[in-house]
Amino acid sequence: MAITSANQLELLQTAEAVAREKMIDPALVIEAMEESLARAAKSRYGAEMDIRVSIDRKTGRADFTRVRTVVADDELENYQAEMTVDQAKPYFEPPKPNQNAAWIRDGQTLTDFSDGPQVGDVLTEEVPPVEMGRIAAQSAKQVILQKVREAEREKQYEEFKDRIGQILNVQVKREEYGNVIVDLNQGEGVLRRNEKIGRESYRPNDRVRVYIKDVRREQRGPQIFLSRTAPEFMAELFRMEVPEIYEGIIEIKSVSRDPGSRAKIAVISHDGSIDPVGACVGMRGSRVQAVVNELQGEKIDIIPWNEDMPTFLVNALQPAEVSKVVFDEDAERIEVVVPEDQLSLAIGRRGQNVRLASQLTGLDIDIMTEEEESKRRQAEFEERTKLFMDTLDLDEFFAQLLVSEGFTNLEEVAYVELDELLVIDGVDEDTANELQARAREYLDAQNAKAMARARELGVQDSLVEFEGLSPQMILALAEDGVTSLEDFATCADWELAGGWTTVDGERTKDDGVLEPFDVSLEEAQNMVMTARVMLGWVDPADLEPEAEEQADHEEEQEA
DSSP states (O other): OBOOTTTHHHHHHHHHHHHHHHTSOHHHHHHHHHHHHHHHHHHHHOTTSEEEEEEOTTTOOEEEEEEEEEOOGGGOOOTTTEEOHHHHGGGOSOOOTTOOEEEEETTEEOOOOTTOOOTTOEEEEEEOOOBOOHHHHHHHHHHHHHHHHHHHHHHHHHHHGGGTTOEEEEEEEEEETTEEEEEOSSSEEEEOGGGSSTTOOOOTTOEEEEEEEEEEOOTTSOEEEEESSSHHHHHHHHHHHOHHHHTTSEEEEEEEEETTTEEEEEEEESSTTSOHHHHHHOGGGHHHHHHHHHTTTOEEEEEEOOSSHHHHHHHHTTTSOOSEEEEETTTTEEEEEEOGGGHHHHHOGGGHHHHHHHHHHTSEEEEEEHHHHHHHHHHHHHHHHHHHHHHHTOOHHHHHHHHHTTOOSHHHHHHSOHHHHHTSTTOOHHHHHHHHHHHHHHHHHHHHHHHHHHHHTTOOHHHHTSTTOOHHHHHHHHHTTOOSHHHHHTOOHHHHHOEEEEETTEEEEEOOTTGGGTOOHHHHHHHHHHHHHHTTSSOHHHHHHHHHHHHHHHHHHHO
8 A cells, every 4th residue: 555645635534533433632643653654664665774754734645754863983883774974974965956855953954064964963865655565554553553552541541640539430341350340431440359348249330439549550551440448438438428528627637447347537627616526427417327328338436536645545446435545655555444344345346446446546555454454553563662672671661652652763763852752751861861872872783783794795995985875775785786886876776766667557566775774766866876976977067957957847846
């Protein structure tokens, strides 16, 4: 098939027809045609040649052009499409009439040839149109179809990439191995088996609401992943049912779900006159019931959000009643004490209630009964009493007095202000001084023993003289293999202070070498950075911007 005047307009008509059918830009179809014609021309003139085809968008005329580029001598690879400066000189002249050739430099057609050819110059020469045989025509058709498919896929990706987080009402096309394929008009979406609620099953042509969870570019085209189990799906449903949420008066702070069974949603109102829980429930429960029906009867607890984490947790554990909450902010753990008859309600069936409350608050929750908490407190009381009896040579009654007043370790007794000891019944100034003297004497002996042991393990003076480390800390470091300031400077802050790591959704504890001495993560970081500065590994000037940022952050918090 030759590209002649008889079928020039037919090219444009075909391009427009394909573009209308696939709902893509006609220019993309014409570009595919140009590429297919160029490929056919290369099979005729030689695969190494750089043949380009340009189709006039008005007349349909196809111009075939051979392109040769001037390259440096050491970059010449393709003799059919490239040439050196010396090789270009015989051709570097104004084109003759009817020659249909041109020299291009920096995108402009050359008219001045006095300075000779330069690297980057391009010589274009028109070549005769090709006769397309059956194989070439079939190849051209495949190129066009491939380009059209790519254009369709790109259009689908561009359409859905910014719609992540939206809810669609779609029609089911088929079900494959438990995964539901739905019709998105411009393509298909996938509702995976694990993204369906419970044992949901659908038939072709069923209508279903889905949440766009992710859109990815893949080799086989854009993949649109849908979900009905995502917490965000429930949040979006509430946004559709509750006008106050849509308008921003009520904000959804967090959501946790056990899909198809139970869910908790925390909300807060930015208007003091509007009750966030009541607005989400609706008149006679109409709003929340609409969401429940869509989620296959999933029970939903609507929780008022509170900045005070213990108060928020008490709300999140509803309907269980909570007696006491102990919050460890550093470890992001919280202990909850409940009455004996509320324990099973607080935990829930198969731990569902406490698990959802943990997901809602982002905290690890330990639940215990009042009896268990009382036993633990009693054990701690007895342990501290025995500590003071053994180390300070006190009788049981006097040791219990110290514990009752809140003293937990020898350091507190040894270095506390004298007045805090004098408030204890039966303790005068002489007794207080004697208590502190005994405590300091015992601590000094323990420190000397720890330092002697650390020396045996090879601790160097550079670590011993480092400010902020007690003899007990130095011994703990030495037993962990840290014996010099260089060793200490290579430690990570979490290796010293401990921390938490989340693996597959489970939080695991990382024990720190200095954690038993109540060294915080920030303190560990400061000590490590100080050691690095002392060793010359870090320039103190590099730390100043961080200090300024920290100061600015503190000012913002105060404001």
